């Protein structure tokens with residue numbers, strides 16, 4: 001049942017408190033602000049919680065579709081934990097996709113931890129229109145909201161470096177204010193990493209999520225029929241590329257073909273691809 005799946009998801013059992021507290025806060029904020037417009041998660045139990053045959057890799061998926069009059073297409077939360085020779089890999093993510101009834105940006109946060117002292121943080125409101133062609137869109141969602149100040153704040157921390165995705169598609173699908181950083185502390189200095197996550201990453205992530213909730217999810221601009229068709233086409237392309245790039249190689253490698261096919265198949269269904 002949904003509650004079992006949600007409970008498992010919300011435990012974030014394999015990450016330490018600063019990461020868990022951030023994700024629980026973001027999901028709770030999302031549920032309190034958007035809850036009335038979200039259907040319960042109806043994913044099969046073996047996709048809400050999945051693991052590989054040797055029980056070295058575990059994952060959860062929590063996807064809830066939005067209902068009218070909200071502009072929510074669906075929101076999805078996930079965590080993935082894999083024991084690897086080099087140490088444990090933990091990926092936690094929360095993403096919200098809006099429907100073509102608005103052209104406002106989506107929301108994405110991903111925390112990719114390849115060791116207790118090394119973290120890749122993705123935090124963005126990916127645009128849903130070409131910014132060169134629509135400077136007013138850039139103004140409304142990125143300039144007026146002053147989103148770049150969060151990227152600048154993080155940049156001041158010595159352990160923070162820019163993260164360049166190996167995928168050029170990913171690099172051109174993020175906003176100019178996107179936070180794509182790699183945070184590395186001295187080996188063993190786990191408490192410094194947790195301090196950065198608790199005192200900086202969490203504060204900024206909640207602010208950016210608040211901007212999305214106020215200006216995109218709840219304040220999103222209506223679009224006309226012709227724009228809707230163009231928007232739906234662009235959203236579809238982005239969703240399928242995102243799954244291909246994020247999951248295409250890692251899911252089969254970490255969970256095996258059978259589990260990867262089952263999980264990504266269900267994700268494609270929900271993504272309507």
Ligand SMILES: C=CC1=C(C)/C(=C/C2=NC(=C3\c4[nH]c(Cc5[nH]c(C=O)c(C)c5CC)c(C)c4C(=O)[C@@H]3C(=O)OC)/[C@@H](CCC(=O)O)[C@@H]2C)NC1=O
Nearest residue numbers: 078091093112122126165166167170173242243245246250
């Ligand atoms: C603007 C939009 C996007 C940006 C900016 C973006 C960034 C990145 N994500 C990566 C990854 C990633 N994410 C997830 C979560 C997840 N993604 C989806 C997608 O539908 C679902 C449904 C789920 C829950 C199951 C997993 C499991 C996973 C990886 O294994 C992968 C990774 O960590 O490899 C090291 C990296 C790949 C490229 C690279 O190595 O540089 C890169 C950092 N990914 C975007 O979509």
